[in-house]
Amino acid sequence: MADNFETLGELGESAVLARIFPRLPSASATIIGPGDDAAVLKTSDGRFVVTTDLMVCGPDFRLEWSTPHDLGWKAAVTNLADVAAMGAVPTGLVVALAAPASTNVAELEGIADGFRDACLEFSPDCGVVGGDLSVSDTFTIAVTAFGDLQGRKPVLRSGAVPGQIVAVSGVLGEAAKALRVLFAQAMDADGNPSHEKAVALRKLTGAQLAPRPPIRDGVLAAKAGATSMLDLSDGLAKDANRIADASGVCIDFESSLLGEDPELALVGAEDHSLLATFEAGTELPGAFRKVGVVREGRGISLDGKPHSTQGWDPYLNGSV
Amino acid sequence: MADNFETLGELGESAVLARIFPRLPSASATIIGPGDDAAVLKTSDGRFVVTTDLMVCGPDFRLEWSTPHDLGWKAAVTNLADVAAMGAVPTGLVVALAAPASTNVAELEGIADGFRDACLEFSPDCGVVGGDLSVSDTFTIAVTAFGDLQGRKPVLRSGAVPGQIVAVSGVLGEAAKALRVLFAQAMDADGNPSHEKAVALRKLTGAQLAPRPPIRDGVLAAKAGATSMLDLSDGLAKDANRIADASGVCIDFESSLLGEDPELALVGAEDHSLLATFEAGTELPGAFRKVGVVREGRGISLDGKPHSTQGWDPYLNGSV
Incomplete structure (x- = not known):
């Protein structure tokens, strides 16, 4: 330059x-x-x-x-x-x-x-x-x-029905993990963000700084009959609760399907992965994989036990 | 509160x-x-x-x-x-x-x-x-x-043709005049903006703080066959020059049609009035009034003499 x-x-x-x-x-x-x-x-x-x-x-x-x-x-x-x-x-x-x-x-x-x-x-x-x-x-x-929308119905947050599959396309918790790396290792001696350190850490921080959400899977999900969908900006728990609220259901996650660190997957924000629900038996499109099921009830649960729906809030959490 | x-x-x-x-x-x-x-x-x-x-x-x-x-x-x-x-x-x-x-x-x-x-x-x-x-x-x-657009063609900046009428709907220079009042009279002793003084001056500053652009006249102009149109955000001279540039013409204003202070009308920004051109003989719609004519040439002129096209630039002019 x-x-x-x-x-x-x-x-x-x-x-x-x-x-x-x-x-x-x-x-x-x-x-x-x-x-x-x-x-x-x-x-x-x-x-x-x-x-x-x-x-x-x-x-x-x-x-x-x-x-x-x-x-x-x-x-x-x-x-x-x-x-x-x-x-x-x-x-x-x-x-x-x-x-x-x-x-x-x-x-x-x-x-x-x-x-x-x-x-x-x-x-x-x-x-x-x-x-x-x-x-x-x-x-x-x-x-x-x-x-x-190419003639299709928009996929809202309100269409999840008990018995349906809960599925995710894209990473879970990776953006949050990358942010932790930045805060832990990319600060200078005065506690300010360091450009040089961030450059050296780049391989560990791409999920936060330049995420790769599964954009094309949105249309594929709609074509496969997704009954509800949203993108994960504030964390899986908080965003799933939005579907639960809008649909009047409980979203139950299976911890064995949430990767190595299910808690990180649930609270980590900014992955911009897609969360969707599908009729049982649907062949999941694109990179969607099952992470749970829709149940009667409210809120979210993990392996059947109620779970916090907390996530990121721009006013309460202040700064990234 | x-x-x-x-x-x-x-x-x-x-x-x-x-x-x-x-x-x-x-x-x-x-x-x-x-x-x-x-x-x-x-x-x-x-x-x-x-x-x-x-x-x-x-x-x-x-x-x-x-x-x-x-x-x-x-x-x-x-x-x-x-x-x-x-x-x-x-x-x-x-x-x-x-x-x-x-x-x-x-x-x-x-x-x-x-x-x-x-x-x-x-x-x-x-x-x-x-x-x-x-x-x-x-x-x-x-x-x-x-x-x-309700089926109509969009009215662009590029359709003005020599011989056409140049017309404005809405005030000219009022927002700039109001801003001058604020900078001259609504500052405290330390040179900072004063809320109390601004309240007392309200009748003189509405054109800047809460402008009333002729929104409905946009559609009326389109229906009356406006050949070019834009809204006046950076000043009549600078914005008219955008039509002149896009259309390959000269916009010639008549000073007698620009109100008491033609220079203020030409350089004052942020009125958000509408500037349009119409075929000669068009009955001007809504609150549009003639302010000049389209001529062969480039740029803008006042009573036939070339005029500066300067106006407001967010990067060059810094602060309001």
Whole structure:
């Protein structure tokens, strides 16, 4: 970046946009793309799915730990996972970004590359169709993502019925484990996040800094008749309880199906894996594997015993 | 608020959402509303319009000057104006909000009321269909708005043709004038924004703190055959130059049609009025009034003489 140090404040908005636009992924559904007051997107069936998510420097990421590419990647995949969890195909993203005027434009280029690579990897027809740039003391990325249900019913949280299979696609507890590594080993002597240490630990921290949620399995689950689904952002226990609440059932996990550390699997947040329920006997699609069953009752249980539904709360838990 | 002082950090996300949801406006186009991974909205013609905008404490607003109701109102109308500027009817909003954990929940309730009142006033079928809450040192509101073109072509910036009428609906320079009043008269002895002084000046500052853009005139303009349109966020001169650039024309303003202070009208930002071009002879719809003509050439001019296209830039101009 040494030959490329220009700040947002030096360049101004138009020049920054001119640098970023060519790097952004394009969307197949685009009718009108970036550059007007608004974009226009196609839908295949007269409906569109929409979700929004904020990433804030401090609570959600540290600039010492995440590369710009990580930030774009994670902002993309967390939103794509929400679209996937409805059983929809992601079609577009809008990105509103606020950064200090002293930020190097190369950081924004890296973020754009992260968006591009995540879309190419998980949802190649999806791209960035618009955005907004602003100045802020706090680096902030707000993403809104769109999806197309292709004529299918959206898969909600409310359709689980006793007797059905509870299944997960994607890792459990890996993002939390990676975060523990960062807090334990990627701090400097003064207790501040260390860029150098984070770089050295990269192999252990990818699940937190650049997660790889099973985006495509969302549509596969919908096609296989998933009766409820969500993406795991706040921890398996807390998120499963959302399905339990909305469906009026109990989600019972089998500890033998939750990996080496069932407690970590239950409370670890930010995996963005997919949790879904299916009729008994369904051949589970994609990478879905059974982790429990739906029972009569309320809340969640582990091997039949009631379990805490605590997880991550942005206001109660303060900082990541 | 004395009997109601509870912070976001004390309440936690679920309790905060439970307080806010009932205050939010609902959207007629909703198929699935807030509460799942994503919302689902109807479109009337297989397309949807989307725009996004960030409001950041410091550059975009001061908590001493704006009431919570103002913040919600302004965040809503600035996005509704972008949808209107495409010739679309606003159908929905998603709102991502980040605030310090010490924020009083009553502030978020006031913001929700501002969103509700703005939608009721300008676009009663439009409502908030989803959102996200986060913690941040910097109070930030990110809104994404959707619109329905109802089968019409979107009105872009690129359709102006020499000989056509240039017209504006809404005020010019009023938001900038109000901002000058705030900076000149609503600061305390230490040079910091003063809440008490801002309250006393309220009649002079509404155009900045709670603007009233002509949202409905967007669709009326589209129906009247507007050939180009945008909403005035960065100043008439800079924004008109965007139409001039995209259309390959010169926008020539008549100073006698720009009010008492043509220079203020040209450079004043944040009015969110609508600028459009129409075929000569068109009966101008709604509150549109002629302010100039489209000519051969490039850039903008005033009474036939080239004029600066400078306006507001979030990175170059730093703070409001």
